[in-house]
């Protein structure tokens with residue numbers, strides 16, 4: 001029992017130990033690699049529109065500080081807790097190491113329902129959260145980014161709050177901010193674009209054609225909507241999409257731009273009359289070539305893994321598949337090709353890294369250069385994962401985690417144990 005106890009952290013722990021066994025990491029070196037370096041809990045009081053005061057629970061976990069500052073998103077969602085952000089910070093460490101970024105992982109969040117808050121309340125919450133975090137973050141200490149329930153506007157408020165404290169504009173304190181305040185071109189689309197670039201690599205690997213393929217996307221926020229749009233631009237037919245309220249399905253395929261327009265107007269798919277309504281479970285298990293979970297953790301578990309009917313599982317969300325489900329997927333007659341989360345959604349942190357570099361050096365890269373560098377990093381990492389999986393006869397997830405964990409392990413050994 002630790003302060004991080006909970007089902008999501010247990011999953012991260014379990015995955016780590018399976019890979020640590022494979023890498024023969026001695027038992028007494030595992031705790032140092034796995035246990036988060038810092039866990040911060042905050043009371044975040046704000047004044048509500050009706051004049052009352054509400055205190056929200058805030059969290060931030062900085063997983064390791066061995067290779068540079070920590071880096072990771074901030075999530076505004078009702079069920080956020082210490083265990084969830086610790087697991088997400090841990091995965092972020094393996095992800096950054098896998099794709100060769102000089103960061104440890106971090107994650108934070110506030111337990112709240114952002115849709116139930118007014119814009120003024122959201123601004124107060126964002127500013128107060130950052131204000132409370134000031135002793136623990138910094139451009140070379142911990143750099144935040146958006147995640148579930150937060151966006152460019154949240155990052156602009158974080159950046160403004162930090163800058164007012166510092167006494168000078170400090171754009172590099174967060175990534176994923178609007179371009180007008182030092183954000184980078186391409187960051188908003190980076191995660192979804194990266195997902196689709198890797199799906200295209202997987203299609204080629206499997207000898208499949210994009211324009212003869214179908215896809216289902218769970219979660220229609222930043223990552224899911226961009227992934228669906230880019231897939232449709234490659235000619236993939238989008239059979240189903242969902243958000244937290246509804247799941248819709250159309251065997252003839254959706255016009256993704258129309259869905260995005262609906263989202264922009266109404267804020268959710270709830271009132272969308274296109275396609276037919278299905279349950280989230282039906283959506284995940286419907287027949288398609290490419291399944292893209294782009295919402296929350298642990299949606300593919302031992303209860304539904306055997307029923308998945310896709311060739312490629314592109315894990316845009318963090319931790320969508322439990323280790324039990326992984327086993328089931330790998331033992332099927334026709335195994336599902338998994339693009340594991342730490343590779344699949346790494347486009348976001350890669351372009352965040354580019355944004356941070358531009359901020360530090362006061363540079364402004366053009367979009368073409370950013371996308372070229374993004375694709376290069378993704379290709380390198382995809383090739384490395386595929387080669388490792390083949391060489392050691394392991395799953396793509398195992399290969400990706402092995403590469404990431406090994407790099408952090410090696411850095412810790414080379415730096416030694418202080419004092």
Ligand code: NAD
Nearest residue numbers: 147148149191219220221222223243244295317318345348
């Ligand atoms: P978002 O808040 O923009 O969108 C999330 C979407 O998921 C929304 O459509 C929401 O309605 C839906 N959703 C929430 N709970 C759901 C549920 N239980 N079932 C079905 N749908 C549900 O968030 P986002 O930034 O698009 O992030 C989505 C996922 O991608 C998260 O797992 C996040 O950690 C991961 N991720 C995001 C980024 C990024 O750059 N934003 C980078 C890497 C990974």
